[in-house]
Amino acid sequence: MTHPIGCREAVERLWGYLDGELDGTAHGAMEAHLAYCLRCCGELAFAREIRDVLRTRGAGDLPGGPLERLHAFIDRLDTATDTGATT
Amino acid sequence: MGEQMLETAERTSLQALARAELPGLYALARQLAGTSAEDLVQETLLRACRSIHRLRDPKAAPRWLRVILVNVWRDGLRKAGRDPREIPVEDEVTFSLYRTLAEEDPLPYSDTMHVDFLGAFSKRDVQLVLGRLPDLYRVPLVLRYIEGFSTTDIAQLLELPPGTVYSTLHRGRQRFERALWDYAEESGLLDDHDRGDRPGERGTS
Numbered sequence: 347m348t349h350p351i352g353c354r355e356a357v358e359r360l361w362g363y364l365d366g367e368l369d370g371t372a373h374g375a376m377e378a379h380l381a382y383c384l385r386c387c388g389e390l391a392f393a394r395e396i397r398d399v400l401r402t403r404g405a406g407d408l409p410g411g412p413l414e415r416l417h418a419f420i421d422r423l424d425t426a427t428d429t430g431a432t433t
Numbered sequence: 434m435g436e437q438m439l440e441t442a443e444r445t446s447l448q449a450l451a452r453a454e455l456p457g458l459y460a461l462a463r464q465l466a467g468t469s470a471e472d473l474v475q476e477t478l479l480r481a482c483r484s485i486h487r488l489r490d491p492k493a494a495p496r497w498l499r500v501i502l503v504n505v506w507r508d509g510l511r512k513a514g515r516d517p518r519e520i521p522v523e524d525e526v527t528f529s530l531y532r533t534l535a536e537e538d539p540l541p542y543s544d545t546m547h548v549d550f551l552g553a554f555s556k557r558d559v560q561l562v563l564g565r566l567p568d569l570y571r572v573p574l575v576l577r578y579i580e581g582f583s584t585t586d587i588a589q590l591l592e593l594p595p596g597t598v599y600s601t602l603h604r605g606r607q608r609f610e611r612a613l614w615d616y617a618e619e620s621g622l623l624d625d626h627d628r629g630d631r632p633g634e635r636g637t638s
Contacts, residue, residue, distance in 0.1 A: 357529070365577075365584075389531045391547075392531045395548060396551065396609075396610065397578055399554065399559055400559070400578040400579060400609070401578055401579060403554065404464075404575065405460045405464070405579050406463065406557070406560045407556070408460060412470070412471045413455060413456070413459060415471065416455055416471060417452065417455065420448050420451045420452055420455070420478065423482055424444050424448075
């Protein structure tokens with residue numbers, strides 16, 4: 347049996363729900379709240395959009411120069427470790 | 434002889450792994466260390482070389498490398514006297530972008546205002562916004578939502594109690610939302626959007 351929660355508590359748990367990190371009781375209470383609260387459903391959908399923004403636009407395009415240098419570094423990794431070199 | 438052959442094989446496999454994972458590793462390093470990212474990746478690979486014999490499951494290798502990278506970054510900060518776990522006194526932010534948008538209605542002609550607001554941000558915009566956050570908040574957000582580590586994993590990586598990571602993520606998300614709103618206002622992002630500029634194509638990096 348889950349205890350009913352209000353919007354304040356639901357919003358606090360929104361990301362935990364979205365990320366699948368709530369325990370069974372808290373998850374059930376969120377499901378029960380979202381079943382009737384359109385505003386919190388809207389907040390949940392928006393939180394999902396923000397999460398997607400972070401995931402898809404949070405990492406930048408990588409400059410080629412450092413990647414080329416790092417590839418060269420990888421090629422020399424065996425000699426670097428043989429000599430115990432560190433940077 | 435057997436041991437030497439094994440070491441050579443391990444190194445060869447590390448080199449192949451490093452090449453395959455380099456873009457992801459370097460991207461994470463840029464998020465954590467900015468202009469020192471290249472040094473961070475090098476140090477990570479050197480440390481990986483020294484401990485590859487402990488890697489038992491090849492499928493875990495990409496994640497193993499990222500864990501090493503975060504550990505190297507964290508150790509470097511501590512050596513420099515900076516602790517990424519320090520929580521400033523003033524850190525309470527209560528902000529809901531969803532509600533702010535509903536109240537301020539910055540795109541009055543849009544039927545899908547919340548989605549359109551986010552759609553106005555290019556990759557470069559989002560990265561600039563993320564870059565405005567202190568390490569304390571940015572790093573857990575990056576590890577959770579870009580790198581896919583769980584809250585429990587982040588707690589281990591940053592040597593923090595899971596509850597602290599949970600609350601730091603909560604504050605970080607609020608700060609990120611607030612920073613999105615401030616950036617949109619300061620940069621005129623929504624003015625461009627109202628004029629019909631194509632969102633997501635502004636000044637790509």
